[in-house]
Amino acid sequence: MNQPVSSRKPFPAELLAALMAKFGDRVSTGAAILEQHGKDESAHPHAPPDAVVFPETTAEVALIVKLCGKHGIPVIAFGAGSSLEGHVLAIYGGVSIDLTRMNKVLAVHAEDQDVTVEAGVTRKQLNQHLRDTGLFFPIDPGADATLGGMAATRASGTNAVRYGTMSENVMGLTVVLADGRIIHTGGRSRKSAAGYDLTRLFVGSEGTLGLITEVTLRLHTLPEAVSAAVCAFPSVDAAVRAVIQTIQLGVPIARCELLDATTIGAVNLYSGLELREAPMLFCEFHGTTASVAEQAETVQTIARELGGMDFEWATKQEDRTRLWQARHDAYLACRRLRPNNRAFSTDVCVPISRLAECIAETYDDIAMASMPVALFGHVGDGNFHLVILLDPDHPEEADLADALNRRVVMRALEMGGTCTGEHGIGIGKIEFMNEEHGDAVSVMAAIKKSLDPGNLLNPGKIIPA
């Protein structure tokens, strides 16, 4: 919530005419299209743009940015619309640049384990494209997001504990700047010390410094062996302690997810599983056959010592796919727990030594809440999510959710953590920027101003007013 008051300029007829002249029926001002581009998966009030354009090339994106710049009109990149903190909302109006037609895989370099894609390619589309190469792209936020959007929000997911986030897996970018110039950052070598790391500056900048139109990604070798298992624990605390010990032992676990009993109940209903309704870890091991067996044995031993049950194995590929799809659908599953709800989701990340304590104190908050709240997350990274289900007929619940969110975030910050491990700032976490970063926010603002002096690139996001 905490949404800035919208202050829209009237949309210039001349700009619309110029866009129409160039893009024809690839410009839309239809109500349904505007509505679709004015919302994401968050609970923030919708804020539709004035127009949506569907470019097909980087040069076309540059042209749109130049035209809008001439009229002082904001531009907002739009991919799958699956952001969770209002990133794509046109809170100051302007043009939504829908990149989903830029959906070509441009070059796979299998020997070098990299790929260059247009921004609108989704993560599932990419992995489908890679299916005969022996390679895969591991970053997997819940949604089938576009890779441009994932780069722009520094997304991660269930594999980050082993393979890193978008920060570690984006090698280079093509970016349209505020003045319409096109630059290329980074490159295809595995490392470089050649100047400022612009790639990682744009990764996570949420379209506020430039529009990402192409992404070069690092790929990974499909492991020789994969095994996945679920393990029920007597308490969330015991499950979290098992994870902490696993990480501290240096076990190269590929996935390590916590779902609390509420979430498991929701997942069982939504995905037709029959898991025990208890706090549960979903684990996956990658490596050689011998190494996978060894990792699993180590983690099973740790789990048993903490009261965990025996692993239930998902040995077949289709069972694993079903399990992880269910995990990815946890957010959607939780939304079914209350009819006609609005879902308020948040995420925080803390140093792993504080994770058990942070989650325990968060459960004290949840126990006080009058709404259903599910907790799950990428605990191997110290990252967890809350999904708070609001009744739209009880608007006071939004304030309660805000207060809960603030308590959880402030606790994470006090523990040396961050206000968001992976969802990003958008408009939803902007109020915490100063609390988390202090004077460093002024450096971010200076960079924003130097690269976007007119404040036309996704204005109102990341940088507090």
Next chain:
Amino acid sequence: MNQPVSSRKPFPAELLAALMAKFGDRVSTGAAILEQHGKDESAHPHAPPDAVVFPETTAEVALIVKLCGKHGIPVIAFGAGSSLEGHVLAIYGGVSIDLTRMNKVLAVHAEDQDVTVEAGVTRKQLNQHLRDTGLFFPIDPGADATLGGMAATRASGTNAVRYGTMSENVMGLTVVLADGRIIHTGGRSRKSAAGYDLTRLFVGSEGTLGLITEVTLRLHTLPEAVSAAVCAFPSVDAAVRAVIQTIQLGVPIARCELLDATTIGAVNLYSGLELREAPMLFCEFHGTTASVAEQAETVQTIARELGGMDFEWATKQEDRTRLWQARHDAYLACRRLRPNNRAFSTDVCVPISRLAECIAETYDDIAMASMPVALFGHVGDGNFHLVILLDPDHPEEADLADALNRRVVMRALEMGGTCTGEHGIGIGKIEFMNEEHGDAVSVMAAIKKSLDPGNLLNPGKIIPA
């Protein structure tokens, strides 16, 4: 070479007096101290500062920066002085801020596998400090560099193929800005999506955007088992192909270094080893006992198929230490190949599919050279070094080395690589910035200007005039 013409302002007596008043005998203008702070390990002509100050706290660094800023005098951070592209040379004069007295390990968080150190702590000092924790810090440039300097230059080393570079291992920084403000970037959680990634912007910025005074680093679990082996090959090409196959198979090799026959000869002499004078890989495997054995078996099989000899194992810790110290001393060893030489070193990095071709063509260049040239490097990353030994009595050799360097760099760029994998830009590679980055250099310049409008932070480095 390619050094910009120095243009020094007269050093204000008032500034010197202010520094003396505050820092007493921690300010020096003695010739020997100035000379020591006006050079690094490169062949670039020395450029001493006007004064050297030895601060002991971040606040003191901020004070020096403020005082110098008032007088429009440049400041240059100085650590071990082991940079290889003239990073620390005071080419516009100014004050060298020697951070070696800021050498405290501030906080080890063993459970979270992170540590915060002052910028002057060296990598060996840190690992000595960590010796009872079961953790280590893997990044190891040849020199016992300071961690502040390693962050500022985005250093890597022999372990990068497994553990990443400073880019992946710096979690947060304390930075003194050009106006003397102190900011903290990043944090201690394993990931964050909270705003611009300032940490990675400062990592590799070579003191041109701010002065790094504290560094929070990610640590790694000491592996249960370590084994190291050397393997001689009939040709550099065969050795490189073995590396490429190893990487492509996804073997999590920890170190994978190529030394050519010239380098092996030098290393034998310098470090008292008796290795066969042939192209050789130095490999190290980390993991559980079973996993290490499995990795080694896979790589040995690959090597044999390419004509590699049987692995010679360094099984004892002291043998491994001797082996890797010899590798780290390769640069010093090569310098002994020609009496009284000046060593011109360079490094490039290419996508691994082009590495064999890039090295083969580079050997054609070396064959044409009239000076001794050694080639070695971190081939698992696609990164290799040349050390060109110049006779100071034959100044024309410097031009020949420049020309050789340019050929190697342009070849790397044409192959999709970078002009430097790990040494950085300094003044030595500044001429290649536009060729590598094109218009993106203007974005770097805009950021530089926004954070250092007076161009007083290590001026003349990274950003071409």
